[in-house]
Amino acid sequence: MNPLSCTVKQPQFLSIGETVFHSGCAVIEVLFPNYGNVNIGKIMFVNNYTAFLNIKIKVQENTSEGHKSFKWKTLLNKHQLMKNPHCETGSQDYYTLLPADFKCKPHNVCAMRFILFQPSPNWKTFSLEEIYVFQKPNSRSEASSAVPHWLKSPRDELRIGSSKNDPKPSDEARLCGLPDPEDLSLHLQQMWMLTDKVEDSAPNVRLGRFDVDGCYEINLLSYS
Structure with missing residues (x-):
């Protein structure tokens, strides 16, 4: 499978007013400008000193009146990436998230937010690199590839x-x-x-x- 063409924004670190301090929390927003809504089947990334990870997805839902509404859901909740935030174990590992790791079904997704946590003061900067989002395979496409x-x-x-x-x-x-x-x-x-x-x-x-x-x-x- 080829990854979806998405826009990954730079990490935005949490701050209070104009003061600069080590908050230990950052947000990476991922958009899909070339698609309407996508069904996510797999997520891959490289860790960069992030200890815990939350993922929020913006899902489109249809109301009883036929109108479209958007709701944020929790796809991943405090997923541990480093065994010890103060040590480097797992700080630069490759990770793959599969549907078994998700808290809900990632269907009709139009945006994502990766919420990064690093409580240790040993690392001033942290992020995720090489984020790739893969769409869930469609059974119709698999059937069309069958040999005549x-x-x-x-x-x-x-x-x-x-x-x-x-x-x-x-x-x-x-x-x-x-x-x-x-x-x-x-x-x-x-x-x-x-x-x-x-x-x-x-x-x-x-x-x-x-x-x-x-x-x-x-x-x-x-x-x-």
Whole structure:
């Protein structure tokens, strides 16, 4: 899975008025400007001397009147990252948070807040680095990635117990407007053999590339 494209703001340390003191608390806000709402499946980050972590999520809910409302929920409550705040154990470790660690279901999330705690005065600065939020996998996308029936080999068809009256893979491919799998496989084998011969005769030749010294030669490009 690829992480979601999100905006991670700089840590904001808790302060009272204009005075500067070591509060031991900071907040990192995470937004998802390229998405409406997301369903979170995993969170990864690198610790930077944070002892405890709370995570709040802003969830969109629909009221009985059909209006949209937003509510802050606690996703993680005082999760320990360092065994001892005064020692460096766990201060720079990689952490992965899974749904089993969450206090609620992170569905329809539009914003997040990472609340960091460091009660020890030994560390003046603390934060989280390399925060990555992953979306929960969709069952539809997994089903769409399944191998089509007409691409399966005869052994696979026998293994799943298909009937003799079922159409052949070549017939199904032809109905879908695709070439015969057997003919396509034959042409691919011939192309691979030709590629191997060219690589053996000229190891420095790179097939499928049209760049010359980092630039493209217009005469070598063609459009069909």
